[in-house]
Amino acid sequence: MVSSRKLVGIVIAIIVIIGAVVFITTYRGAPQEVPKVTSPTSPVVTMTTPRPITTPTTPTQPITPATPPVTTKDELRVAIGTDLDTLDPHDQTTSLVDNVIMHVCERLFDRDEKGNLVPMLATKLEVSSDGLVYTIYLRQGVKFHNGEVLTADTVKLNFDRIFNATAKKRLSTYLPNVKSYRVVNESVFEITLSKPFSPFAMSLSLVYIVAKEAIIKYGDVLPREPKALICTGAFRMVEWVKGTRVVLERFDGYWEGIVPLKRIVFYIVPEEATREAMLLAGDVDLVFWPSLASLQRLSQTPGIKIVQYPTYRYVMLHFNFDYPAFQDKRVRLAFNYALDKETIVSKIFYGTATIVKSPWQIGMFGYSDVGYYKYDPEKAKQLLAEAGFKAGPDGVLTHPQYGKLSIKMVHMKGRFPGDVELAQAVQGYLRNIGVEVELVTGDWPWYINTIYSSPADKAKNGYWLFQRSWGPSIPDPYYTVFFLYSCNMWVGPANMTHKGINLTTAGRNIGYYCNPEFDKILDQYIVETNEAKRLELAAAMAKILWDDAPAVFLFQLNIFVAAKSNLEGLIFVPGEMIYLGKAYFK
Structure with missing residues (x-):
């Protein structure tokens, strides 16, 4: 094991290459404020592309925490588009x-x-x-909301809960190859892997720690009650009114000191126009994802500012391979050629999205343009004809074996700006090549329960196509391609099989795509530590997925928030989140 080195202030040792330990400082970066723009027709914003992780190679001095700024208002009101589907920090969706x-x-x-x-x-x-072997040194003196003190025993209880064989949490899939873990002493916890996994250190940044009391009392299933969420954060959850609001109140025993705000209220408002109206009326102070069509106008509104920050959120359509027609690669390719991505980005997303030419996101390790399915409806029709489809009396394609090419597409509402309009555009483009699409719309909790339902439930309801957006926190392709395309991630009830493959409640492969050749290369990629070899394996994975087209590959989003201009201290956290604990009003 690598020996410890003397810390300079409060720092953390991480790997540059396996076995090397370096130091980095505590810092969360601020998002970028979009300057006022002058064009009256379309928003002009500064686009930022996410970049791969870069690890400093020399020690840096820690930042000394400053005295919290004085805030002129102690309650922050935020409008978001989706309700909570779970309070479980280990099972987030x-x-x-x-x-x-x-x-x-x-x-x-x-x-x-x-x-x-x-x-x-x-x-x-x-x-x-x-x-x-990963040895973790805990911060001492940290208290939970109930007064408990953070110890390695509590961390072990959390790992027991995450890896419980009868109720594995989704977080467990982000921590592969864990062989064992143990308490070394009160403030040191050790994890041993069965084989190397290069991004494992970064995966530890996803591990939330819940109080011992909550784990002992509630076990594997945290109830949908705020009192069950006992943690160490700067705020406590005191109220959750489903579909209406979530209320947080300041925890004065926070280890990093008292934060400026006393209260944060998240209002659940799926409609973009309503969120915008609430901001303009002064009913909220911050709006996640305002209407993209309104960015120009909002940026020129006195007292309002637009802030944008990059994301790895990749929007795509996932095929359900249980639908016989989608097992024909020509049909999947036809769908890829049928959509005019340039027009969608221009007209629906106002130029704020970036077309992606790879199975994973721009800025991730190993990204390069693999190919491009340029809009070509005639080629799409030709591919469908080669697959045996002919137009019926109503113009909808039919097949002697598969029948009518009429499908339902499940999509969400309120998850990101333009999600409904995108679904409607997809419906129109597919109609142009002879495919009949019925849109099935729901809020986030309904949507997530639907796409993660069993294969039988999807088939019973005729759900064969899914609008999907995927935005991992860590810029390594594993966190996209393993979850979405591995045979080991078929989603469904535990202790069940489908087509001879085990289902898992932690799965994210909602379309039941499986390519053993891809999985074999992915298995090699996971354990490889040589960067050049990892790049070669990444390129091989990308080519297989792109050519196989298990999805209609679309584009990557940038995220925008609209806020009162006197709201300061918004902190960008990679993974499409903004930390509000340091926010204040000037």
Whole structure:
């Protein structure tokens, strides 16, 4: 094991290459404010592309915490588009909900604006030279909302809960190859892997720690009650009115000191226009994802500012391979050629999205343009004809074996600006090539329960196509391609199989795509520590997925918030979140 080195202030040791330990400081970066724009027709914004993690190679001095600024108002009112589907920090399904949870619960490590690992509940990480043993040094004196003190025993209880064989949490899939873990002493916790996993250190920045009392009392299932969420964050959750609001109140025993705000209220408002109206009327101070069509006008409104920050959120359409027609690659390719991505980005997303030409996101490790399915409806029709489809009397394609090419597409409402308009555009473009699409719309809790339902339930309801957006916190392709396309991530009830493959409640592969050749390369990629070899394996994975087209690959989003101009201290956290714990009103 790598020996410990003397810390300079509050710092954390992480790997540059396996076995090397460096130091980095605690810092969360601010998002970028979009300047006022003058064009009256369309918003002009500065686009920012996410960049891969870069790890400093020399020690840096820690930032001394400043005295909290004086705020002229102590309640922050925020409008978001989706309700919470779970309070369980170990079982989160989307970053927008996680953005609420992160103010109540904290993780072992945080990430700065460049994606570097920085201290949170842990202050230091040591990794053995073989990349198998991770030793975590906990911050001492941290108190939970109930007065408990953070110890390695509590961390172990959290890991027991995450990896419980009968109720594995979704977080467990972000921590592969864990062989064992143990308490070394009161403030040191050790994890041993069965084989190396290069991004494992970054995965530790996803591990929330819940109080021992909550785990002992509630076990595997945290009730949907604020009192069950006992953590160490700067705020406590005191109210959750489903579909209406979530209320947080300041925790004065917070280890980092008292924060400026006494109260944060998140209002659940799926409609973009309503969120915008609330901001203009003074009913809220901050709006997540205002209407993209309104960015220009809002940026020129006195007292309002637009802030944008980059994201790895990739929007796509996922095929359900249980639908026989989608098992024909020509049909999947036809759908890719059928959509005019340039027009969608221009007209629906006002030029704020970026077309992606790879199975994973721009800015991630190993990204390069693999190909491009340029809009070509005639080619799409030709591919469908080659697959045996012919137009019926109503213009909808039919097949002698598959029948009528009439499908339902599940999509969400309020998850990101333009999500409904995108679904409607998809419906229109597919109609142009002879495909009949019925849109099935729901809010986030309904949507997530639907796409993660069993194969039988999807088939019973005729759900064969899914609008999907995926935005991992860590810029490594594993966190996209493993979850979305691995045979090991087929979603469904535990202890059940489908087509001979085990289902898992922690799965994210909602379309039941499986390519053993891809999985074989992915398995090699996961354990490879040589960067050049990892790049080669990444390129091989990208080519297989792009050519196989298990999804209609679309574009990557930038995220915008609209806020009162006197609201300061918004802190960008990689993974599509904004930390409001340091926010204040000038």
